[in-house]
Amino acid sequence: MTKKRIILTSALGIVAIATLTTSITIAWYGASNQLGINTFDIGIVGSNNLKISTKTDLDSFRENITNQELLDEIGKRFLLEPVSAMCKNTWMDEQKDMPVFYDCSSSLTPSSGIPDLKVATTGFFSKKIYLLSAASFYVSLDMENNATFLENNNDANFSRAQAVYADIKKQNPETTTTIEEIKLSLDNLKYCLRASFLFKDIDGNYQYKIIDPWKDESDKTIYGGLLDNDGNGYFDTYTDLTEGMANKKEKEVVYGEVNDRSLIVYDDPVSTSVSSNNDFSPSYNPYFGNSFEGLNKETAYTFNEEASLENGLEFAKEESISFENLRANNSLIKIPCYKDTVTEVVISVFLEGWDHQCINATMGAGFETKFSFKLNGGII
Numbered sequence: 001m002t003k004k005r006i007i008l009t010s011a012l013g014i015v016a017i018a019t020l021t022t023s024i025t026i027a028w029y030g031a032s033n034q035l036g037i038n039t040f041d042i043g044i045v046g047s048n049n050l051k052i053s054t055k056t057d058l059d060s061f062r063e064n065i066t067n068q069e070l071l072d073e074i075g076k077r078f079l080l081e082p083v084s085a086m087c088k089n090t091w092m093d094e095q096k097d098m099p100v101f102y103d104c105s106s107s108l109t110p111s112s113g114i115p116d117l118k119v120a121t122t123g124f125f126s127k128k129i130y131l132l133s134a135a136s137f138y139v140s141l142d143m144e145n146n147a148t149f150l151e152n153n154n155d156a157n158f159s160r161a162q163a164v165y166a167d168i169k170k171q172n173p174e175t176t177t178t179i180e181e182i183k184l185s186l187d188n189l190k191y192c193l194r195a196s197f198l199f200k201d202i203d204g205n206y207q208y209k210i211i212d213p214w215k216d217e218s219d220k221t222i223y224g225g226l227l228d229n230d231g232n233g234y235f236d237t238y239t240d241l242t243e244g245m246a247n248k249k250e251k252e253v254v255y256g257e258v259n260d261r262s263l264i265v266y267d268d269p270v271s272t273s274v275s276s277n278n279d280f281s282p283s284y285n286p287y288f289g290n291s292f293e294g295l296n297k298e299t300a301y302t303f304n305e306e307a308s309l310e311n312g313l314e315f316a317k318e319e320s321i322s323f324e325n326l327r328a329n330n331s332l333i334k335i336p337c338y339k340d341t342v343t344e345v346v347i348s349v350f351l352e353g354w355d356h357q358c359i360n361a362t363m364g365a366g367f368e369t370k371f372s373f374k375l376n377g378g379i380i
């Protein structure tokens with residue numbers, strides 16, 4: 001019985017249409033990146049035992065969800081921009097039925113030094129999908145049918161590379177950059193893409209699983225660090241007023257999710273002279289800039305990461321599953337589907353902004369994806 005395979009596929013083809021303006025410079029590359037969906041199909045192959053719907057009413061369940069149905073709900077265009085799955089315990093503890101993504105792109109940090117953390121309302125794909133099974137089964141991802149799971153859209157990336165090249169060439173006729181190099185950078189998009197699945201396990205508790213498909217073992221995404229969000233070439237700073245206006249201190253902002261901000265250790269400024277320090281003007285590059293890189297301001301108290309970590313500071317780390325993990329054990333994602341009972345699964349696709357491959361060079365790239373599921377044993 002368990003050998004009979006039900007395959008549930010979902011194809012999400014995305015072509016990016018980037019509308020870059022030279023006023024936007026940063027990674028966490030918000031508002032400038034528009035992506036549109038052109039195809040999105042969900043279907044079931046090979047069995048009548050499992051049906052699917054975007055709604056919960058029983059007569060809406062079928063073997064396929066049409067492209068049009070999904071597009072009508074999502075809208076033909078939406079923005080995909082860097083967000084983060086950091087701080088997931090907050091919404092999971094509240095038993096939320098949709099994941100919450102955060103936006104760390106603000107550079108305006110108050111005198112407390114606690115960076116502004118906005119809940120992202122756009123910039124990601126997140127959708128409830130319902131399954132209806134004729135028998136009680138676990139459903140898992142089918143690793144033999146995931147050839148286009150978060151994979152680059154070659155045609156879109158090539159067109160994009162040509163357009164970027166033309167623009168660079170126009171601004172700098174001497175450029176040595178090639179279309180192939182630009183294309184390679186765009187193809188890094190898939191390394192910062194994530195898919196996630198939110199569902200209830202056999203005990204009725206929410207499980208939230210993030211897939212970082214292409215990561216290898218050394219590839220760890222840390223939810224925090226220094227950033228140059230305002231794109232001025234320096235890591236962002238804030239003004240610490242805890243010792244009063246007369247003794248105000250300019251300190252680097254430690255962005256992200258940490259265990260205890262009082263454990264952050266700062267080094268004294270290299271220079272007290274305010275003179276030429278802020279005149280630095282980085283060579284502006286909308287295509288290859290990134291907010292993970294910056295200089296330490298000479299006049300600022302700088303974050304001493306090593307001493308801070310020794311002091312007990314901890315950054316939260318992404319817990320994710322790679323394809324390799326899943327191939328070795330596809331029960332890492334195991335969704336119980338009870339006989340004749342509607343099962344809810346929230347599928348999300350997003351760009352993890354704390355992934356260091358999520359930089360301007362991937363902006364405007366396109367990808368496609370297909371999710372395949374199969375039965376993974378009956379529920380006893």
Ligand SMILES: [Ca+2]
Pocket residue numbers: 191192215219355356357
């Ligand atoms: Ca990565």
Ligand SMILES: [Ca+2]
Pocket residue numbers: 227228229230231232233234235236237294
């Ligand atoms: Ca800055």
